[in-house]
Amino acid sequence: MTSTYTFFNHAGGVGKTSSARDFGYELAHRARQVLLVDFDPQGNLTSFLGADKWNLDSSSTLLAALLEDDPAAVAGSIPPAIEVHGLHLFPATIDLAIAEAQLLAKMGRERRLANILGQLPQHYDYILIDSPPSLGTLTVNALVAADAVITPVATRFKAVDGLPGLTRMVNELQWVKPNLGFAAFLPTMYDQRNRHDTEVLELIREQLSPLGPVLPPVRYRAADHNDASMNGQPVAVYKPGSEAAKDMTEVVTAFLALERQE
Template identity: 90%
Template sequence: MTRTFTFFNHAGGVGKTSSARDFGYELAQRGHQVLLVDFDPQGNLTSFLGADKWKLGAQSTLLGALLEDEPAAVAGHLPPALEVHGMHLYPATIDLAIAEAQLLAKMGRERRLSNILQHLPEQYDYILIDSPPSLGTLTVNALVAADAVITPVATRFKAVDGLPGLTRMVNELQWVKPHLGFAAFLPTMFDQRNRHDAEVLELIREQLSPLGPVLPPVRYRAADHNDASMSGQPVAVYKPGSEAARDMEGAVTAFLNLEANP
C-alpha cells in the first residue's frame, strides 16, 4: 500500500526541502520504493537532487497532467520520472507556476494532484511531496493529495510563533480532505550546544505532541547540509556517517516505528 506524505511549512528557511530529500533517501536505503514530487515552482528539490532544472522543459514536469480536464486522460500526460540516488523524481521548473493561476478556473482544482497519483505507471511504497512555502493552489493540492503532513520545524522561537497559522490551515482543509492531520513534526536546524535551541525543542514537544508525534531533532551543520545541496546529493551520499546523516537516520527510524505501531 502506498503511503503519501507532504512536507509542508508555510515558513521558509526551516530545511523543508532538504528534509524531504534526505528522508526519502533514507527510506530508499532501507529497501522502500520512493517517489519524490517536487511541487514547488522554485524547483529546489530538483536541484538538490542533482537535476538541472534549467535544462528541463515543462514537458518534464506534472504541468500537463495538472491542467488536463479529462481525468481519464491524465496518464497520457505523465512524463517518465527521473532516477536519482535510488529514488524516482517528478521534477519542477518555473513553468509549474503557470498552474497556480490556471487551476483557479478548473473544476476539481484541489484534487488534481491526488488524481494524478492514482494514475502512476509504477507502484511505490512512499510518495513524498515537497510543497511550496506558501498557501496557494499548488500547496492545497499537495496537502489534499497526502495521507498526512510531515512538518519540519526549526528550533527557533520565530518558527514556533508561526505554527498556529499552519495548524489552522490544515484544519480548514478538512472541508476537502477529511481527517487530514500531522504524521509527524521534524525539529530541524538544531544546535544542541545552544540553550535557546534546547528550550525551543522542549517547547515544540510540549505544544505539538497533542497534534502529532515529534521526531528526534536533526542537527544543523552548514558544511554538510549546504554543500550537499549545492552538489545535488542527499547528505548521506555527500558525507556518509556525518552527524546530519545519522540524525536523519534516527528520525526515519522513529517514523517507521510509528508507521508500524500506529
Template identity: 75%
Template sequence: MTRTYTFFNHAGGVGKTSATRDFGYELAQLGHRVLLVDFDPQGNLTSFLGADKWNLNAGNTLLAALLEDDPESVTAQLPDLLEVHGMGLYPATIDLALAESQLLAKVGRERRLHNVLSRLPTPYDYVLIDSPPSLGTLTVNALVAADALIAPVATRFKAVDGLPGLTRMVSELKWVKPDLKFAAFLPTMFDQRNRHDVEILESIRQQLVPLGPVLPPVRYRSADHNDASMSGEPLGLYKPASDAAQDMRAAVAAFLALEGTGEKGRS
C-alpha cells in the same frame, strides 16, 4: 500500499526541502520504493538532487497532467520520470507556476494532484511531496493529495511563534479534506550546544505532541547541508557519517516505528 506524505510548513527557512530529500533517501536505503514530487515552482528539490534545471522545461513537470480534464487521460500526460540516487523524481521548473492560475478555472482543482498520483504507472511504497511554502492552489493540491503531513519545524523562536498559524491553516483545509492530519513533526536546524535550541525543542514537544508525534531532532551544520545541496546529493550520500545524516536516519527509523514498518518486508 502506497503512503503519501507532504512536507509542509508555511514558514521558510526550516529546511523543508532538504528534509524531503534526505528523508526519502533514507527510506530508499532501507529498500523502500520512493517517489519524490517537487511541487514548488522554485524547483529547489530538483536542484538539491542534482537534476539540471537548465535542460528541463514544462514538459518535464506534472503541468500537463494537472491540467488534463479527462481523468482517464492523465497517465498519458505524465512526463518521463527522473531516476536520482535510487529514487524516482517528478521535477519542477518555474513553468509549474502556470498551474497556479490555470487550475482556478478547473473542476476539482483541489484534487488534481491526488488524481495524478492515483494513476501512476509504477507502484511506490512512499510518495513524498515537497510543497510550496505559501498557501496557494498548488499547496492545497499538495496537502489534499497526502495521507498526512510531515511538518519540519526549526528549533528557533520564530518557528515556534508561527506554529499557531501552521495548525490553523491545516484545520481550515479540513473543509476540503476532513481527515487531513499531521503524521509527524520533524525538528530541524537543531544545535544541541545552544541552550536556546534545547529549550525551544522542549517547547515544540509540549505544544505539538497533542497534534502528532515529534520525531528526534536533526542537527544542522551549514557546511554539510549547503555542500550536499550544491553537489546535488542527499546528505546521507554526500557525508554519511555527519551528525545530520545520522540524525535523519534516527528520525526515519522513529517514523517507521510509528507506522509499524522498518526495512522493506519487515513489520
C-alpha cells in the same frame, strides 16, 4: 499500499526541502520504493538532487497532467519519473507556476495532484511531496494528495510563533480532505550547545505532541547540509557516516516505528 506524505511549513528557511530529500533517500536506502514530487516552482528539490532544472522543460513536470481537462487523458499526460540516487523524482521548473493561476478556473482543482498520483504506472511504497512555502493552489493540492503532513520546524522562537496559522490551515482543509492531520513534526536546525535551541525544542515537544509525534531533531550542520545541496546529493551520499547523515537515519527509524504502531 502507498503512503503519501507532504512536507509542508508555510514558513521558509526551516530545512523543509533538504529534509524531504534526505528522508526519501533514507527510505530508499532501506529498500523502499520512493517517489519524490517537487511541487514548488522554485525547483529546489530538483536542484538538491542534482537534476538540472534549467535544462528541463515543462514536459518533464506534472504541468500537463495538472491542467488536463479530460480525466481519461490524465494518465497519458504523466511524464516518466527521473531516476536519481536510487529515487524517482517528478521535477519542478518555473513553468509549474503557470498552474497556480490556471488551476483556479479548473473543475476539481484541489484534487488534481491526488488524481495524478492515483494513476501512476508504477507502485511506490512512499510518495513524498515537497510543497511550496505558501498558501496557494499548488500547496492545497499537495496537502489534499497526502495521507498526512510532515512538518519541519526550526528550533527558533520565530518558527514556533507561526505554528498556530499552520494548524489552522490544515484544519480548514478538512473541508476537502477529511481527517487530514500531522504524521509528525521534525525539529530542524537544532544546536544542542545553544540554550535557546534546547528551550525551543522542549516547547515544540510540549505544544505539538497533542497534534502529532515529534521526531528526533536534525542538528544544525551547515557545512554538510549546504554543501550536499550545492552538490545535488542527499547528505548521506555527499558525506556518508557523517553526524548529519546519522541524524536522518535516527529520524526515519523513529518514523517507521511510529508507522508500525498504527
